[in-house]
Amino acid sequence: MESPCRKRGATGRRAENTVCATTPAGDNPDMTVRADGRATGGDGWGTAAAVLVTLLGIAITIAFRIAPQDSVFFRSMPVWLDAVGVAAAGCVTVAAWAARAIRPRSVIGLAVLSAALVLPIGGAWSGAPNALRAAALAPLPLAIAAACHVAVGWGHERHGRGLLAVTYGLTGGALVLLLVGYDPFRDPSCDRTCLSAPALVEGWLRTPTVLATTRVLTVCAAIASIIGLTRLGNAAGVPRTLIVAAIIAEVFLVPGVIGVPGGLLPGNAFAAAYVEALLQALAAVAVGTSVLVHARGLARARAATNALVARLADPLGSLGPDAAPVAAHYAVPGEDRWVDGAGRTQDAVPPARSIVITDPAGPVARVIGPAVDADDLRDAFGPAARLGLHNAQLAAATAAHMADLRASQRRIVTTADSERKRIERDLHDGAQQRLVSAAFHLRLARNRLIAHDDRLSAVEVEVARTLERLRTLGNGIFPRALAEEGIGPALEDLERSTELPLFVETEGLDGVGHDASMAAYATVTTVVDRARDAVTDPSIRVRAARDGPELVVHISATHVPPLDDATMTELADRAGASGGSMTVTSGEGKFELELRVPCAS
Amino acid sequence: MRVVIADDVMLVRSGLARLLEDAGVQVVGEAADGDALTALVARQQPDVAIVDIRMPPTHTDEGLVAARLIRQQYPSTAVVLLSQYLDSRYAQRLLADQPVGLGYLLKERVSNIAVLVDALRRVTEGECVIDPTIVTQLMRRRRPGSVIDTLTDREREILGLMAEGRSNAGIARELGISERTVEAACAQVFGKLGLEASPDLNRRVLAVLTLLRS
Numbered sequence: 001m002e003s004p005c006r007k008r009g010a011t012g013r014r015a016e017n018t019v020c021a022t023t024p025a026g027d028n029p030d031m032t033v034r035a036d037g038r039a040t041g042g043d044g045w046g047t048a049a050a051v052l053v054t055l056l057g058i059a060i061t062i063a064f065r066i067a068p069q070d071s072v073f074f075r076s077m078p079v080w081l082d083a084v085g086v087a088a089a090g091c092v093t094v095a096a097w098a099a100r101a102i103r104p105r106s107v108i109g110l111a112v113l114s115a116a117l118v119l120p121i122g123g124a125w126s127g128a129p130n131a132l133r134a135a136a137l138a139p140l141p142l143a144i145a146a147a148c149h150v151a152v153g154w155g156h157e158r159h160g161r162g163l164l165a166v167t168y169g170l171t172g173g174a175l176v177l178l179l180v181g182y183d184p185f186r187d188p189s190c191d192r193t194c195l196s197a198p199a200l201v202e203g204w205l206r207t208p209t210v211l212a213t214t215r216v217l218t219v220c221a222a223i224a225s226i227i228g229l230t231r232l233g234n235a236a237g238v239p240r241t242l243i244v245a246a247i248i249a250e251v252f253l254v255p256g257v258i259g260v261p262g263g264l265l266p267g268n269a270f271a272a273a274y275v276e277a278l279l280q281a282l283a284a285v286a287v288g289t290s291v292l293v294h295a296r297g298l299a300r301a302r303a304a305t306n307a308l309v310a311r312l313a314d315p316l317g318s319l320g321p322d323a324a325p326v327a328a329h330y331a332v333p334g335e336d337r338w339v340d341g342a343g344r345t346q347d348a349v350p351p352a353r354s355i356v357i358t359d360p361a362g363p364v365a366r367v368i369g370p371a372v373d374a375d376d377l378r379d380a381f382g383p384a385a386r387l388g389l390h391n392a393q394l395a396a397a398t399a400a401h402m403a404d405l406r407a408s409q410r411r412i413v414t415t416a417d418s419e420r421k422r423i424e425r426d427l428h429d430g431a432q433q434r435l436v437s438a439a440f441h442l443r444l445a446r447n448r449l450i451a452h453d454d455r456l457s458a459v460e461v462e463v464a465r466t467l468e469r470l471r472t473l474g475n476g477i478f479p480r481a482l483a484e485e486g487i488g489p490a491l492e493d494l495e496r497s498t499e500l501p502l503f504v505e506t507e508g509l510d511g512v513g514h515d516a517s518m519a520a521y522a523t524v525t526t527v528v529d530r531a532r533d534a535v536t537d538p539s540i541r542v543r544a545a546r547d548g549p550e551l552v553v554h555i556s557a558t559h560v561p562p563l564d565d566a567t568m569t570e571l572a573d574r575a576g577a578s579g580g581s582m583t584v585t586s587g588e589g590k591f592e593l594e595l596r597v598p599c600a601s
Numbered sequence: 602m603r604v605v606i607a608d609d610v611m612l613v614r615s616g617l618a619r620l621l622e623d624a625g626v627q628v629v630g631e632a633a634d635g636d637a638l639t640a641l642v643a644r645q646q647p648d649v650a651i652v653d654i655r656m657p658p659t660h661t662d663e664g665l666v667a668a669r670l671i672r673q674q675y676p677s678t679a680v681v682l683l684s685q686y687l688d689s690r691y692a693q694r695l696l697a698d699q700p701v702g703l704g705y706l707l708k709e710r711v712s713n714i715a716v717l718v719d720a721l722r723r724v725t726e727g728e729c730v731i732d733p734t735i736v737t738q739l740m741r742r743r744r745p746g747s748v749i750d751t752l753t754d755r756e757r758e759i760l761g762l763m764a765e766g767r768s769n770a771g772i773a774r775e776l777g778i779s780e781r782t783v784e785a786a787c788a789q790v791f792g793k794l795g796l797e798a799s800p801d802l803n804r805r806v807l808a809v810l811t812l813l814r815s
Contacts, residue, residue, distance in 0.1 A: 432685055433610045439712035440616030447623050447714075460712070467709035471686060480686060484661050489690055496738040 047104075050096035050111035054089040057118030061085055064124060074124060081274055081281075088281035089114070091288035098295035105153030106291055113146035113249075113287060115139060117280050123193045134197030138178035141171040141218045143253045143283070148225040150287050151238055151246035154294065159236035163228035170221035174214035174257075181205035182214075189259035218257040222250045245290035249283035256280050329354075330396035331363040338366065341392065343399025357389065364393050409577040410515065417478070417518055424478035432470050439463045472497075479521065487517035487551070491524060491544060500531050500538060507545040515578040516551045516597040520544060523553060523571050523582070523595050530567075531560045536589075546599060550580070555593040562586055571595075602721060605630040605645055607638035607664065608653040608683070613708075617651070620714045626721065633657070635667035642671050642678055649721050653708075654684045654691055665691050672699055679724035681717070683708045693739075696729055697813045700806050704730035704766070723766045729806055730766035731813075739764070739812055749812060751793050759786050764809040 061082060064074040096110045116139040122128075123136035145167040152160035185196035186207035229243045256279060260272040329338040329346050338346045354368045442463060446456050475497070482490035488509040495504040512520075524542055531538040541556040563571075568584065575582045580597030604626055608614045611633075618628040629645045632638040634657045642650055650671055654664040668680040681704035682695070696703055704724045710732060711717045720730040731739075740761050752760065755776075762772045769787065773780040787805075794811045796804045 428685055429610075433613055436685070436708050436712070437610070437612035437616045439709070440613070440620050443712045443714060444616070444619055444623060447620075464709055464712065471707075471709070475686065480661075481690060485690065493690060496741070499741075 047096050047100040047107050047111075050107055050114055051093050053111060053114040053118050054093040054096075057114065057121060058086055058089045060118065060121050060125070064121075076270055078274065081277055084278060084281045084285075088284035088288070089118075091285050091292070095288040095291035095295065098299070099291050102295050102298050103154050103291075105157070106150045107153075109146050109149030109151075109153045110288070110291065112149060113143055113284065116141075116143035116146055117284060120193075130195050130197040133193060133195055134182060134184055135179055137184060137193060138175050138182065141174035141178070141214060141221070141257050142168075143280070144218060144221050144225060144250050144257070145171040147246045147249040147253065147283065147287055148229060150291060151229055151242045152232070152236075154242050154291075155232070155236040155238035160228070160232060160238075163225065163232075166228070167221045167225045170217045170224065174217040174221075177205070177210050177214050177217075181207065181210035183207045187211060215258045219254060222254050225250055239290075239294055242290045242294060245286040248286045252279040252283035252286070327368045328365055328392075329368065330365045330393040332397045332400050333362070333393075337400075339396050339400040341396050341399070343396055343401075343403050345400065345403075359386075365389055406577065406579065409573065413515070413518070413574055413577045420478040421483070424474050424480075427470060427474045427477070432467065432474070435463060435467055435470065439467065476525070482517055482521050483514075487512050487520050487544060490517070490521055491542060494521075494524065494528065495542075498528055500528060500540065502528060502531075503539075503541045505541070505543045507543075509544060509546060509551070512546070512551050512599045516580070516599050519571075519574045519578050519580060519597050520551055520553045520595060522574055523593065524555060526563065526567060526571060527555050527557055527560060527593065530563060531557065533561050534559050535561075547596075549598055549600065550596050551599050553593075553595040555595075556590070557593070558590045560591070562591055602649065602725065603627045603629045603645070603647045604649045604651055604721065605632065605638070605641050605647045606651045607632040607635070607641075607656065607667065608651075609633050609656045609660075610653075613653075617711065620712075621717070624714050624718050626718060635663040638664075638667050639670055639674075642675055646675065647678055648725050649679045649681055651681050651683060651717075651721075654682055655686075662691055665695055668703070669695060669698075672702065676702075679703070679721075679727075681706060681720055681724055681730070683711060685709075693813050696731065697810060700729040700810050700813070701727050702729070705735065706730070706732045707734060720766060727806070728766055729764075729809055731764045731809065733765050736761045736764045736812075748794055752790060756786055756790050756793070759783065760790055760808060760812055763787070763790075763805055764812055 065082065092110055092114050096107050096114075099107050099110075119136045119139050123133045125133065128136075145164070148167045149164060152164055181204070183196065183198055184190050184194050187194065188208070189211075226247050229238075229246055232238055232243060256276040260275055327340070329340055329349075331337075332339055338349075340346055349366065349368055354366045356366045357364050439460065442456065442460050446453070446460070449456070479490050479493065481493045486509060488506040491504045491506060495502050527540055531540055536559045538557065538559045540558075540560065543554045545552055563584070568582075572582045575595055575597055578597045580595065582593065582595050584591060584593045586592075604621065606614050606617055606621075606628060608617070608631075614631050614633075618631060621628050629647055630641045632641045638650065638652060650668070652664040652668050654662060656663040656667075664682060668682055671678050671680055679702035682691075683706055684691075685708050696705065702724050704720045706717065706720060723730050740757055749757065749760075758776065759772055762775055767775065769780050769783045773783045776783070790808060791804050794808055796807050796811075
């Protein structure tokens, strides 16, 4: 069975953008494919049973052929029936094998079917006790339920349970009746094995009654099964061909159970038995063939899915080792630029060195490398790889946009920082200097005065206070030590200038970039500022050190009120802008903050 | 006493010059940056150069560089550094290097001209003078295990006042104790800091140096 979507992109020179990821129609209701492509589940026992039983049937038939013993039936059996029987057995065996890992429940149905059909053949063996030979004839009605089982077992597990219960219940009842109350010798329609095997409950049930009842039960089971199968609906996930095959099989199986009247067919005394055997074989062929076809379809779908998964993972790798490209770049949709897989913007490449893969929406990717032939490349890009390529393009474009976003975030932080720097400079060069000179002139004026003036002294004190305030304010807005000497001295300055118990420990902070330093300093000062609102004696321990390419600042704050959400977001944003991260863990009256920022930023 | 003033802000420079002249200090020149200052010192050979730490072109440590140069090339010229900020790192670096004849004051303190004049006098005598705010910081932040830890609170207080450039009499006045007590305490401090008997002035500078380096 072919998917309606099997045209390959490679057949045309124009890049084909149709992607066929669908599997044969109607299949695949509950298949799960693992990474290695093998289906989950699987029932080895069902397969083994089906295979064994059908092989046993073939063996029994061959044995009877070689040594017919006392079975007149086998002695006079036409050769074509052998061929049909072996074909049917082979068909069921191969179907059970093909569906072993795909539909284990259907395989169990096949096993039951072959057992129900093969065991009665075994009943012809004169070497076995009569009771056992009679019992071997009993399972035949189960074949009706088994055919139904094969079809229902293909679909979703929750569908058709009632149907199976009814058919197995009815045919099982027939089986039990045949086991306990059937004496082949007393069966007027007996055609193959008509030995005398007194039934277990001979006194209660007469063989004709048993036969009549089992026939009614079997026919009821067949009718119920046919009605049930036709009403199964699409939701059950059973392919229509399988339903039709099961119905045909059931119709073919019924005559064998109820017995074809010998008078209908002239000639050979066993003609009716041969017809029954032929119909049973055809029933097995119908079910087996339909299972085989669908199992093969599913297996193909799985193989295609696995190939798709493999190509999605590495679309350009599927070009093969000989044509391995040097690099692959992806086009950012809606922008005139190329990025690599990690989203980094790439420079222009001479057209001679690259092959651009396009689709109607525009360029998708370009492969750069001397060993790649444009036609080979297009041929290599089947629909699956193309889907993978689009996937890779989207991933690269997303990475590029993330990088843009981070850069913009960093620009915002940098702008804010330089603005603070400017304000601090203005404060220092403007207000502070003027105030200092004002203080000088005030003092000069006071020196000129002969009488002491309290008001002038008060103004002087006020100016001195304002200067002190300006000094601390300026440092708070932008610490000069940070820009001039780096994070280590800036933190030590902070430790010296704050009146709070702040303990700073720094280690090997060479080469820590400006952004990382700013993020670290802002975080520490935020916690220190927060500590001013503490009720009980706060204490802050800061450890700043390099951990490989990262600056790690660990702050342990005791009795410091927790940071509010807005502040945390601001600090985390600042860290994030430099590609870093911040984690806060809080406990009893204490919180720990860890900041990790790449030094190079 | 002859001094030169280096500050890039003209208002500050002229205000300071007039204040000093009022206080009887002779201002023999003004400079707006480090290069002009060294040229001025070379020409005038003043007793003290009053230098703003931050001057053009980068407004970082030009004054500091100039101060170091002056102390090396013109040992007879003392230097008082002025700063708008609490640049204690700069001061510490310079003073820990060569504390003799160096002072460091916050600009805002200088409007009390008496403080500045006192500092000028002390640095010309070879002492070192450190702004009280910085001394407070130094006393507050000590590396664990420092020799300063072996001092008692009172001894640390005295060492701090010493660093500010106070004389024994000044310290006695500040703490409300007798001068003899101060002398005894100073001897204790010198002993604990491992400073051998030598001229008092030298030992005072060394003690401050220990504080700066702690």
